[in-house]
Amino acid sequence: MIKIYHNPRCSKSRNGLEIIKESGKNFEIVAYLENTPTKEELKQLINLLNIPAEDLIRKNEAAWKENFKGKNLTEEQLIEAMVSFPKLIERPIVINGSKAVIGRPPEKILEIILSH
Numbered sequence: 001m002i003k004i005y006h007n008p009r010c011s012k013s014r015n016g017l018e019i020i021k022e023s024g025k026n027f028e029i030v031a032y033l034e035n036t037p038t039k040e041e042l043k044q045l046i047n048l049l050n051i052p053a054e055d056l057i058r059k060n061e062a063a064w065k066e067n068f069k070g071k072n073l074t075e076e077q078l079i080e081a082m083v084s085f086p087k088l089i090e091r092p093i094v095i096n097g098s099k100a101v102i103g104r105p106p107e108k109i110l111e112i113i114l115s116h
Helices: 011-023 039-049 062-067 075-084 108-113
Strands: 002-006 027-031 093-096 099-102
Touching: 002 011, 011 027, 011 108, 039 075, 039 093, 039 099, 093 108, 099 108
Parallel strands: 002 027
Antiparallel strands: 002 093, 093 099
């Protein structure tokens, strides 16, 4: 089952969702701003994406600039920042089995939904 961490107000996220719908595959939408991932879920996502926590953060968001910019944060502190401010989480994130990708550009999603 494909899972997309989705923000309906984000055009890249909407484009990513459209790509998944057009694939005809079953999928689940996680509205992560309402259902914020736990620290454990974020750790699993980061692991699947095979990136450092910092690469999952949107650094242009006001919450980042006001609270965290210029600070030397640990992986754990970065994850806690995303739990406290879910808008910081990059989007969309798509998971298909043991593979995950940040859909920027949205066409990257094709790499993991067509491989199964």
